[in-house]
Amino acid sequence: NNIPGNIIVTGGCGFIGSNFVHYVVDNHPGVHVTVLDKLTYAGNPENIAGLPSDRVELVVGDVCDADLLDRLVPGHDAIVHYAAESHNDNSIADPEPFLRTNVEGTFRLLEATRKYGVRYHHISTDEVYGDLALDDPARFTESTPYHPSSPYSSTKAASDLLVRAWTRTYGLRTTISNCSNNYGPFQHVEKFIPRQITNILTGVRPKLYGEGLNVRDWIHTEDHSSAVWTILTRGRIGETYLIGADGERNNIAVLRMILEMMGRDPDDFDHVNDRPGHDRRYAIDATKLRTELGWTPSHTDFASGLRDTIRWYTENRGWWETAKEATEARYKAQGQ
Ligand code: NAD
Ligand code: DAU
Numbered sequence: 001n002n003i004p005g006n007i008i009v010t011g012g013c014g015f016i017g018s019n020f021v022h023y024v025v026d027n028h029p030g031v032h033v034t035v036l037d038k039l040t041y042a043g044n045p046e047n048i049a050g051l052p053s054d055r056v057e058l059v060v061g062d063v064c065d066a067d068l069l070d071r072l073v074p075g076h077d078a079i080v081h082y083a084a085e086s087h088n089d090n091s092i093a094d095p096e097p098f099l100r101t102n103v104e105g106t107f108r109l110l111e112a113t114r115k116y117g118v119r120y121h122h123i124s125t126d127e128v129y130g131d132l133a134l135d136d137p138a139r140f141t142e143s144t145p146y147h148p149s150s151p152y153s154s155t156k157a158a159s160d161l162l163v164r165a166w167t168r169t170y171g172l173r174t175t176i177s178n179c180s181n182n183y184g185p186f187q188h189v190e191k192f193i194p195r196q197i198t199n200i201l202t203g204v205r206p207k208l209y210g211e212g213l214n215v216r217d218w219i220h221t222e223d224h225s226s227a228v229w230t231i232l233t234r235g236r237i238g239e240t241y242l243i244g245a246d247g248e249r250n251n252i253a254v255l256r257m258i259l260e261m262m263g264r265d266p267d268d269f270d271h272v273n274d275r276p277g278h279d280r281r282y283a284i285d286a287t288k289l290r291t292e293l294g295w296t297p298s299h300t301d302f303a304s305g306l307r308d309t310i311r312w313y314t315e316n317r318g319w320w321e322t323a324k325e326a327t328e329a330r331y332k333a334q335g336q
Contacts, residue, residue: 002233004077004119006032010063010109011083013037015187016123016221018047020082023225025051036072037083038062038101041326046319047186063105069112078119080232081109084156087190088127091152092276093334102155103162110166113174121232122163122176126217126242127153129178131279134213139285140178142240149277160240167238175235177228179243180284183305184221185312189320190327192216193306196255196269197313198324200262207336210274212252215281219245220299230295244284245297257303261310273335 007024011017012035024031035058037043048056061068063083073079083105085091085098106122113120129140130147146161148154160176167174187194196206227243235241256266289295299305313320 003028003030004232005030006034006076008034008036008072008076008079010036010079010081011043013039013043013045013047013058014082014086015042015191016182016224017082018186019184019221020080020225020228021048021051021056023222023229025055028229031055033057034059034072034076036061036063040085041323042086042188044186044319064100064108066108066111069108070115073112073116073118076118078121078232079109079113080121080123080228081106082123084123085152087188088150088152089190089275089331089334089336091150091155093330095151098151098155102152103158106159106162110162110172113172114166114170118173119232120163120172120174121228122160122174123228124160124176124178125153125156126178126180126244126282126284127279128157128160129282132281132283134215134281136281139283140242141285142242142288149279173237175231175237176240177231177243178240179224179227180217180219180245180247180282182221182224183218183309185309185316186319187221188327189324190330192251193254193258193309194313194320195327196258197262197310198320200258200264201314201317202324204328206255206259206269207272207331208251208255208269209272209278209336211271212255213250213280214278215248215250215283216254217244217283218247218249218254218302219243219297220305223297223299226298227289227295230293231289234293236292241289241293242284242286243289244286245300247302248281248283249302254306257306258310261307275336
């Protein structure tokens with residue numbers, strides 16, 4: 001039985017981490033979750049509010065705090081490490097917090113993993129592989145060479161390499177997953193899909209970077225959660241698994257879907273400054289995860305997932321209204 005009874009989820013008040021906490025509480029009744037989260041601008045305790053207090057405990061703290069990890073990690077079976085600075089545009093404006101949280105934070109967690117012998121699962125991104133040309137039939141696999149483009153993705157790549165080195169050198173029980181672009185509830189309004197939905201809801205024209213031909217491989221965050229749980233409990237130690245759900249679409253197509261679903265003219269948006277070094281295309285081949293561990297996504301209809309996401313932001317204005325103003329002020333300063 002590889003089901004851990006007591007897990008630490010770092011970054012469990014962020015978008016994907018909080019969705020994972022909900023997934024575990026809803027689907028795995030015997031598991032207790034300790035959320036370790038610093039509550040940066042991207043963390044919101046509301047995301048896990050209302051979950052049963054005997055199942056979920058929030059510890060507010062920094063993954064870089066070794067003393068805190070010494071107090072917290074003993075007594076747990078596993079760490080699932082989601083905490084990160086996660087937004088490419090922020091990393092271009094100010095890379096420093098990315099080095100600290102993504103690289104040093106992972107180092108501290110690996111040291112705690114080594115000291116206390118717990119199982120460790122590392123959450124990473126397809127961006128470590130760089131980008132593909134728009135007309136390239138290839139997709140990323142577990143053996144694609146690392147070639148990150150942005151300060152954000154280079155710190156995620158660095159953290160993956162630390163996990164591999166610690167695993168080989170110290171014999172840690174680790175796995176890594178690299179997932180494509182997530183969408184769904186609780187995603188910060190700085191990210192593409194929530195930004196455009198909330199722009200429309202506040203009477204602002206959506207903002208498309210450059211020509212909008214860049215391709216992202218969209219997966220519903222609940223499918224990411226089920227994949228991570230599968231790897232945590234049944235993945236082979238020392239292995240990397242790519243997570244994706246065959247959801248490639250270019251940005252302009254996604255934006256037009258949002259506009260049409262919200263009753264707007266599909267051309268009612270602005271082209272703004274492109275992101276420096278903007279990756280053209282990400283695409284995941286998840287054959288290893290599907291064949292070896294039998295995982296399949298359940299949200300295979302992107303239009304229906306997107307409609308649900310639009311409904312969620314429409315019904316939860318209080319959740320995003322404050323963050324929206326600060327976010328748009330930041331974008332305005334960058335001409336985006
Ligand atoms: P997010 O920005 O929404 O949430 C990050 C969370 O980590 C926040 O709750 C924040 O408070 C917390 N945090 C930040 N620094 C911390 C620190 N030093 N100590 C403790 N907590 C800290 O991010 P997200 O989009 O949910 O991404 C979560 C993870 O998934 C990241 O590792 C990211 O690289 C990875 N990932 C994201 C995507 C995506 O599409 N968003 C895709 C693949 C992988
Ligand atoms: O691929 C996984 C990655 O997906 C994760 O590792 C990152 O944490 C996550 O933020 C995401 O990175 P992207 O840069 O792909 O996501 P973002 O939502 O920032 O942008 C998606 C695409 O939309 C990208 O091509 C840039 C474009 N974009 C973004 C914004 C915010 C716009 O055209 N307009 C916008 O306003």
